[in-house]
Amino acid sequence: MKISWIKLEIELFDNKKIKKIRRMPDGDKLLLVWIYLLIEAGKCNAGGMIFISEKVPLNMDDIAKDLNFEISVIQLGIKTFLRLDMIIMDEKEFLYISDWENHQNIEGMEKAKLLRKERNKRYYEKKQIESLDNKTTSKTLQGATDKTRLDKTRLDKTIKDKNKYRDNISLTLIEYEKLLKKYGETQLDLILDKLDNYKGSKGKKYKSDYRAILLWVVEAVKAEPLKNDGGMCEAEKEYFRNLEKEKLNV
Numbered sequence: 001m002k003i004s005w006i007k008l009e010i011e012l013f014d015n016k017k018i019k020k021i022r023r024m025p026d027g028d029k030l031l032l033v034w035i036y037l038l039i040e041a042g043k044c045n046a047g048g049m050i051f052i053s054e055k056v057p058l059n060m061d062d063i064a065k066d067l068n069f070e071i072s073v074i075q076l077g078i079k080t081f082l083r084l085d086m087i088i089m090d091e092k093e094f095l096y097i098s099d100w101e102n103h104q105n106i107e108g109m110e111k112a113k114l115l116r117k118e119r120n121k122r123y124y125e126k127k128q129i130e131s132l133d134n135k136t137t138s139k140t141l142q143g144a145t146d147k148t149r150l151d152k153t154r155l156d157k158t159i160k161d162k163n164k165y166r167d168n169i170s171l172t173l174i175e176y177e178k179l180l181k182k183y184g185e186t187q188l189d190l191i192l193d194k195l196d197n198y199k200g201s202k203g204k205k206y207k208s209d210y211r212a213i214l215l216w217v218v219e220a221v222k223a224e225p226l227k228n229d230g231g232m233c234e235a236e237k238e239y240f241r242n243l244e245k246e247k248l249n250v
Contacts, residue, residue, distance in 0.1 A: 005042070006038050006039060006041075006042040007102075008035075008038075017084050017086065018031065018034075020084070021034070021080060021084075024076070024080065025076075026073050026076070029067075029069055029073050029077075030073070030076065030077045030080060032067065033063065033067065033069070033073070033074060033077040033078075034077065034081065034086070036063065036066070036067060037050060037063075037081070037087065037095065037097065038097060040058060041096075041097045041100060047096075047100055048096045048097035048098070048100025049094060049095070049096050050094070050095040050096070050097070051094055051095075057092060057093045057094040057095065058095065059093065060074045060075055060078060078095075085098055086098055161173075163176070165192055166192050166193070166195070166196035167196060167200065168195070168196045168199040168200050169192055169195055169196050169199070169209050170209055171209055171210055172210075175210040179191070179210070179213065183218070187221075190221050191213055191217050191218055191221050192213075194217055194220060194221050195209065195212065195213060195217045198217075
């Protein structure tokens with residue numbers, strides 16, 4: 001895990017070792033060297049070990065160049081820190097911060113870890129809710145679409161299906177509405193009665209009662225009742241002549 005900060009106690013300048021260091025020649029520079037080492041240890045994030053790479057230690061020349069200090073200041077600082085048990089140097093000249101856990105922001109790291117975990121949890125829960133909402137919305141929209149299609153299918157079927165308007169007369173809803181609008185309720189009753197009686201008495205079957213009404217029944221109602229000589233008026237005779245010409249089954 002990357003370390004972005006280290007912990008400095010607010011009593012830093014009250015620390016006996018720090019006070020001793022600051023009283024030395026170039027004391028403030030030595031303090032800066034100490035803070036530099038803490039920061040480098042934080043960057044390495046290896047339990048207080050300081051290095052350029054795991055096989056290459058950070059030497060005094062490197063520190064002097066980074067801080068733009070004389071090498072003598074760095075040498076004095078390292079010697080002082082070693083004497084005060086603030087750092088350790090191994091046989092390969094790798095430097096270690098003593099009691100690193102006192103300088104590393106462990107509490108801050110744990111808090112950050114918990115905050116990050118909580119943030120990730122909230123993000124995950126939010127995505128789960130959004131996903132659920134999308135699925136619910138999708139299902140709702142799909143359900144609404146399916147219902148609309150079903151309602152439309154039912155409506156189309158209702159409109160196209162033929163209904164009985166008399167014992168012998170079948171019309172679609174649209175056909176009936178057109179006739180009602182054109183002839184009115186009273187006149188339409190006469191027309192339907194005329195066709196119903198005629199079909200019942202003659203045993204006639206029309207492919208389209210609606211077409212029969214338009215082609216002869218209306219005229220028959222207007223012109224004359226059924227004749228005794230064969231029972232057909234001129235309008236009906238003309239209708240059947242046309243059917244014969246068109247070779248339509250009646």
